[in-house]
Amino acid sequence: MINDTVCITVPPHQRMLKVVRLATTAAASQSGLNLDQADDVNTALDELFRLSLSESGSKRTFCLHYNICADRLEVLVEDIHASIGDKTSKVGRYRRFIIDKVVDRFEERSNTKGGFDILLVKFMSD
Amino acid sequence: MAKRTHTTLSRDEINSLFLNYRDNRDSEIKNVLVGAYMDLVHSLARRFANRGEPLDDLVQVASMGLLKAIDRFDPERNVQFTTYAVPTIIGELRRYFRDRSSAIRVPRGLRERSHMLNTAIQKFSQENGRSPNVSEIASVLGIREEDVIECLESNEATMIASLDTTSEGGDLSLLDMMGGEDKTLKLLDERLSLAGAMSNLDSREQNLLYLRFIEGLSQTEIADRLNISQMHVSRLLRRSLQSLRQNLTTSSREPYTS
Numbered sequence: 001m002i003n004d005t006v007c008i009t010v011p012p013h014q015r016m017l018k019v020v021r022l023a024t025t026a027a028a029s030q031s032g033l034n035l036d037q038a039d040d041v042n043t044a045l046d047e048l049f050r051l052s053l054s055e056s057g058s059k060r061t062f063c064l065h066y067n068i069c070a071d072r073l074e075v076l077v078e079d080i081h082a083s084i085g086d087k088t089s090k091v092g093r094y095r096r097f098i099i100d101k102v103v104d105r106f107e108e109r110s111n112t113k114g115g116f117d118i119l120l121v122k123f124m125s126d
Numbered sequence: 127m128a129k130r131t132h133t134t135l136s137r138d139e140i141n142s143l144f145l146n147y148r149d150n151r152d153s154e155i156k157n158v159l160v161g162a163y164m165d166l167v168h169s170l171a172r173r174f175a176n177r178g179e180p181l182d183d184l185v186q187v188a189s190m191g192l193l194k195a196i197d198r199f200d201p202e203r204n205v206q207f208t209t210y211a212v213p214t215i216i217g218e219l220r221r222y223f224r225d226r227s228s229a230i231r232v233p234r235g236l237r238e239r240s241h242m243l244n245t246a247i248q249k250f251s252q253e254n255g256r257s258p259n260v261s262e263i264a265s266v267l268g269i270r271e272e273d274v275i276e277c278l279e280s281n282e283a284t285m286i287a288s289l290d291t292t293s294e295g296g297d298l299s300l301l302d303m304m305g306g307e308d309k310t311l312k313l314l315d316e317r318l319s320l321a322g323a324m325s326n327l328d329s330r331e332q333n334l335l336y337l338r339f340i341e342g343l344s345q346t347e348i349a350d351r352l353n354i355s356q357m358h359v360s361r362l363l364r365r366s367l368q369s370l371r372q373n374l375t376t377s378s379r380e381p382y383t384s
Contacts, residue, residue: 035258036256050371
């Protein structure tokens with residue numbers, strides 16, 4: 001069950017990564033995640049933000065929906081222009097490996113705009 | 127017999143050397159005096175060793191302070207040299223941090239809160255075996271959650287993570303504590319099939335990535351193992367990932383062969 005949703009749109013500049021981190025730490029706090037877990041979500045978003053910057057030529061905004069749940073934080077990154085990457089690409093393997101290790105679940109779906117929506121889920125530890 | 131101020135020279139001998147140096151400015155006498163107070167230099171440098179700067183650099187800065195103190199000290203004022211030298215050396219170290227260690231200048235109040243935050247996180251983690259969440263830290267420190275989040279991010283901006291940093295209370299750098307070349311690193315490379323991207327990383331960066339991503343240790347567990355703060359681990363991990371990413375971006379221009 002989702003208790004609250006927070007949406008932010010971040011301009012495509014490297015310096016805006018700090019804004020993403022601040023928002024993520026705040027949302028993670030609302031979900032009851034500890035600092036380790038909040039930093040894990042930040043690590044995954046760091047990768048996706050850089051992917052967004054590199055693939056979109058710094059023209060597309062970075063849209064995030066934080067679903068703040070009682071036992072977890074879900075982050076939907078909307079309409080990234082490129083896939084996280086597949087197993088034939090070194091960078092793709094790296095990105096998948098890191099994201100897989102730091103969040104409890106992630107899903108990538110192609111959307112109707114030709115881009116990709118990526119969902120990250122991090123559960124509160126016991 | 128006069129009380130000895132250190133292992134090799136008595137206080138009278140030291141006084142005599144200072145008088146001689148004041149009158150003659152003999153560099154050999156100065157060298158003897160420097161040698162006599164190097165323990166003091168190391169001791170004062172170590173006090174600043176957990177602030178993100180390599181200990182060797184701090185010893186050099188403190189040594190500069192010692193040289194100034196020796197040049198300026200007047201042995202006829204009936205004051206012990208250490209009384210004069212300690213504030214001079216500490217002043218030199220503080221100036222170094224003021225000029226060099228902060229990537230972004232933040233208000234003093236925020237810096238002080240950041241220091242309190244670091245201490246509180248470490249204490250909480252040691253007592254509970256896990257890192258705290260933001261509201262727990264806010265409650266411990268009696269500040270608002272927004273202030274905790276602001277502090278967390280200001281900490282990221284103001285500290286430059288270094289693997290040369292010494293662990294808290296120790297002489298060993300993180301480089302030393304994490305060990306050198308390790309066969310397990312090959313496992314990380316194989317697991318990721320990164321075809322050599324790992325080999326371009328510093329072996330200690332590889333070890334840090336190994337602890338986090340292959341052994342699956344949390345940042346708090348790594349912090350415990352290395353005797354540093356969780357926030358420091360966070361910064362080091364981010365730096366290591368950045369290095370790995372850069373290597374991959376460079377090497378991915380070459381055709382991939384599995």
